Amino acid sequence: MAIEMGHRTTIDRLRALDQLRxxxxxxxxxxxxxxxxxxxxxxxxxxxxxxxxxxxxLILSGTVAVTQEGRHVDTxxxxxxxxxxxxxxPGPRPATxxxxxxxxxxxxxxxxxxxxxxxxxxxxxxxxxxxxxxSLTPESARxxxxxxxVVERLQGVPWFAECTEEQLAEIAGIVERLRIQEGEVIxxxxxxxxxxxxxxxxTVVVTRAGRVVNDWGPGDYFGELAAIDAAPRSATVTAxxxxxVLVVGPRELQEMMxxxxxxNALLVGMxxxxxxxxxxxxxxxxxxxxxPAGS
Numbered sequence: 001m002a003i004e005m006g007h008r009t010t011i012d013r014l015r016a017l018d019q020l021r022x023x024x025x026x027x028x029x030x031x032x033x034x035x036x037x038x039x040x041x042x043x044x045x046x047x048x049x050x051x052x053x054x055x056x057x058l059i060l061s062g063t064v065a066v067t068q069e070g071r072h073v074d075t076x077x078x079x080x081x082x083x084x085x086x087x088x089x090p091g092p093r094p095a096t097x098x099x100x101x102x103x104x105x106x107x108x109x110x111x112x113x114x115x116x117x118x119x120x121x122x123x124x125x126x127x128x129x130x131x132x133x134x135s136l137t138p139e140s141a142r143x144x145x146x147x148x149x150v151v152e153r154l155q156g157v158p159w160f161a162e163c164t165e166e167q168l169a170e171i172a173g174i175v176e177r178l179r180i181q182e183g184e185v186i187x188x189x190x191x192x193x194x195x196x197x198x199x200x201x202x203t204v205v206v207t208r209a210g211r212v213v214n215d216w217g218p219g220d221y222f223g224e225l226a227a228i229d230a231a232p233r234s235a236t237v238t239a240x241x242x243x244x245v246l247v248v249g250p251r252e253l254q255e256m257m258x259x260x261x262x263x264n265a266l267l268v269g270m271x272x273x274x275x276x277x278x279x280x281x282x283x284x285x286x287x288x289x290x291x292p293a294g295s
Contacts, residue, residue, distance in 0.1 A: 010037040013060035035106035049096040062103030162265040180243040187237040202243035
């Protein structure tokens, strides 16, 4: 299970890396502020071969096995980066990475990774990690038009229902889009989560304590509260077909807050969601009063 680590712990782990010993505390603070720091259990898969991904990882402690088509090809340790090609050009992962020990890792998206090398001294401290990242900029990560279906799916979520077309276009450039294979577990009951998922295409099954409680498809969404306030997932969600999803995590939500007018649109959308929930509760209570137990 991935556990989010505190800011001070992140600084201490960064300072322990040989490559970063020359950085000041202020520089390390900047690095820590850009990334999400999580602790991964032994045996957990960080990246899966063939799956679309955009994150780049920096190992702070522990070791990770790299396999291709089931064959071990490398072992990575503290100070190792992986996922650089994915960070610049989203595509299928070329290998599977599995924690051989308990692992502390920093996770960065394309924009965070680009900003990392703008920190004075970091580029010189990690020269072997630059590789394909040299041409990466926040603008290059947004190139290309916005698919109509993505905008339509966003509009169906209460968070974004009050947004203008211009705001939705910006949001579509911020959200992460993933393709998930049939049978993969997206959320696991009891694990802490931080993301909202919006289904573009495909279907999922929702189970609680091993019992099927729902089925969702295109336009459905789940995990909206977790993106604001991390908490254990209340159910397990598994892909029942190949799946195309939009993902909004804390970093993406924070970036959306910089879009002019988004905060107000978000509040209006969330207020509407609360009113709808209140109406449903009131309707349920009215039905209960009209059908007392035992009548």
